[in-house]
Amino acid sequence: MDTNKRRRRHRSWPEALKREIVAATLVPGSSVSVVARRYDVNANQVFAWRRRYRGAATEPAGLQLMPVTVMPDQPVGAASAGASELIEIVLNGYRVRVGDGMKASTLRLVLDVLERR
Secondary structure (H helix, E strand, O other): OOOOOOOOOOOOOOHHHHHHHHHHHOOOOOOHHHHHHHHOOOHHHHHHHHHHHHHOOOOOOOOOOOOOOOOOOOOOOOOOOOHHHEEEEEEOOEEEEEEOOOOHHHHHHHHHHHHHO
């Protein structure tokens, strides 16, 4: 086949997956090249996504670990102290309880990851 006729196919990456890949590179001790290989994407592309999302208003200031408490389900109607300050999101079998102190950008990142599962 003539080299002029050969075209490189560009992969289309879902927005949520791009953000997941970028988030994986922001974990302390992670390497862009290792993350890129894990997701089978060119490292230069990952760097471009990092630049794009770093400037976006929805980008978290930095990836941070958040404290998580796993608790047994409460019977319907049972209320705990401070329950009015929480919302509960059930997505793909996962239950996320969000307090009023969580940033919207952080919540979006968590929900994007859960949507892919």
